[in-house]
Amino acid sequence: MSFEKRPETKLVPVPSTNIVPERDVDKTPILEARNLGIDFGGLTAVDDFNMGIGRTEIAGLIGPNGAGKTTVFNLLTKVYQPSRGTILLDGTDTHGMNTIQVNRSGIARTFQNIRLFNNLSVEDNVKLGMHNQINYSTLEGVLRLPNYWKSEKRAHEKALQLLSIFDMQGLAHAKAGSLPYGAQRRLEIVRALATNPKLLLLDEPAAGMNPSETAELMENIVKIRDAFQIAVLLIEHDMNLVMGICEGICVLNFGKIIAKGTPSEIQANPAVIEAYLGKKKEDDAK
Amino acid sequence: MTFLTYVISGISLGSVYAIIALGYTMVYGIAKMLNFAHGDVIMVGAYVCFFATSRFGLNPVIGVLLAMFVCTILGMVIERLAYKPLRQAPSLAVLITAIGISYFLQNAAQLLWTSNPKTYTSVVGNGALQLAGGQLPISYVTIVTIVACVAIMVGLTTFTSKTKMGKAMRACSEDKGAAQLMGINVNTTISVTFAIGSALAAIAGVLLCSAYPILTPTTGSMPGIKAFTAAVFGGIGSVPGAFLGGILLGIIEIFAKAYISTQLSDAIVFAVLIVVLLVKPTGLLGKPVSEKV
């Protein structure tokens, strides 16, 4: 797809907010990105990115390789500071915040190339997600004061409870780095959930999973949304997963949004088919 | 005039550091290891040349060539026996092995040549060029050191950019796996790198002891650490960086000694290094590395 063709994409309406589920009591979006953009040197990686996510919406971010999807995640979590634009998290501007503060304000994420604490146990990985909710000082920890035992016990119980979402309690003492690939992806989700987020960003959660694992993952993502009442934004190449569970979808190409809408709207969108799905069909034909 | 004298002796000392730093930086660039034994290879080179010229009365040029030959062989043997088996090992394990080699060389030298300091006779004689009516004497050692350093620098740059082996080295320092797939013999390349680095160390050893004529088994340690600092200063892995870092470090050291305090000169050198690294975390000419998320 060449750059000259891009004006055509203006035919697609780009609303400031995406799909807000009817079930949401509070209709304001949990996350709103306005005119978000970043340049690396002279290259504009993401430009004019507008998106809103409802409070319990499962949203999808799709697009061909190199479209800038992960860069959007890195912007939202402030791994990169945006060159322009605003990010409103639950109505608060995250301008000037760093990754740590963004996480404390309620965004948790997973990574495309899995980033676990490989030498620590599965349980410790989850407890690290709860780091900011465990309230005892370093001194209390070193002296093993009663508060240490109480907090650690609570953390242990909560960690097991979170692990049970994916039936992983049995693996609590295993080293995270020694887990099979799929289990590592699931553990990353559990760790992110442990930070008590309002918005969960999943970067290719089904990558490397077989169809039955993917199906199970789809169920679990919905289950997580229902149980925790949080919003989920996911990047995924598996169209069955995206079309199956996402309520709103945003399509990115060359760093710009080319379409937004419900799964059925996206599937029917000519710009998307041309940029993404059409190409995929040709590949399939081969 | 005194200022100029300090500048020149700074450049001279810096040239020695630069030659040693080139050895560090080449080995680091290609094998990604801090070769702590490099300083002791310098010492061995100095001893070989000392015995060749002082004891056996050989021509200084032959003495230097002999030192280069011995150090080249030594460097390759060390690489083959101690570092090659650890190619896949964690970097700390290689570091400790290098420290073991360093201890070994120092203690072997002490056994062979005792710890009594040897008084070095300069390989180029003790004369000096009298400039500005005798107000600005420049010793022949200084001239030879600076010329040698520039020649080595030019030679190395040409070697790494023009020759097949030089290109192989650069390829290996970027990505050993990919280089191997392109048909480059990685082991040979690393071996050659060690050979060149060690030959340079021999030259540095002779020049260092010609300028500061006391030779003991631990002579190489401190210049080794300083040259390593110089390599980091300029951006480790970068050949021009090692050159620049070495020269600057030499000048700073001489200036600190002359104008501030002799006793605290080392502290000042290291303080400058810290300040530079805080401003440019990968050294003066080092490429910034960013981690892909």
Added chain:
Amino acid sequence: MTMKIKKMSKYTRRNFITYVMLAILFVVVQALVSTGNVSSLIKGQLVPICAYVVMAISLNLTVGVLGELSLGHAGFMSVGAFSGVVMATCLQTVVPIAWLRLAIAIITGGVFAAMVGVIVGIPVLRLKGDYLAIVTLAFGEIIKSIINNLYIGLDSGGLHMSLLTDKLNLAEGGKTILGGPMGATGVSSISTFTMGMILIVVCLTVIFNLVNSKSGRAVMALRDNRIAAESVGINVTKYKLMAFVISASMAGMAGTLFAMNYSTVVASKFDFNTSILVLVFVVLGGLGNMRGSIIAAAALTILPELLRQFQDYRMLAYAIVLILVMLATNNPTLSAAFRRFFGSFRRKKPTSDAKGGAAQ
């Protein structure tokens, strides 16, 4: 008893074994010393061994648990040594009880080393990998240079300090505590093996408890994956600095213990080679493996003494042993042969992987 041990978690059990090992060691050594079965050579090494053990476990906190290579750990030892000596000399008449004076001196050494740790840590920890290592080396050398040129004297008016000159302007009856390159002379050597063992147990307990707490987990998390640690809201700088400062402060305490064992201490004792020596203990003992550090530090401090019969060859032998051990434990072919040779005698290679797990 066995039941109780079995019920403990894996880490607690490992820690328990380490404590038992130390207790047995202490009792055996004390028994041997009191019955006069220990040569004066070894007896003189008891306190230095304790000091090196503390150095090793504290450096292991930086290298093994935090995952940053430090080449200037002896600098903190030096700060602790001299601040401790100055404190002990000041208290000479005020606190006549030797062990109490020693304890206060050790704490002083720890506090001063911690303060220097903060000053060094803030800039150093912004760097990464080998650059961080070289800057710790640089700081170690700077500390050595400064103390080497520092003069401290005591008279009725209090402490006098000067850099580079020995003109302290001491009043009548004043005495020089630290004399620049001459070091501290006339130190009352009051360090004891018992105090050394207490210090080891205290430092070990702090590290074990730290590692199994929220803060220790955070430190290990940022070692394993800094970006992921930030993504779950862990303040990377805070925990890096915390681990670094605790490590520095323990090195300072070890320094005081070490210095108070001799009547004369010079700053050049705590140089780059000492930092490297301690690093060797840590790597040989296994990264993150505290028990390994203890054993390696003790064994390698005694080894040169035991090799004394080889006289001039002993340091050469030490170097060869070091190289061979590194090759045997880190080369896949060699370590397999090594294990076959020892058969089922050893279950696991002595050094752990590049990055150790939780401290053991």
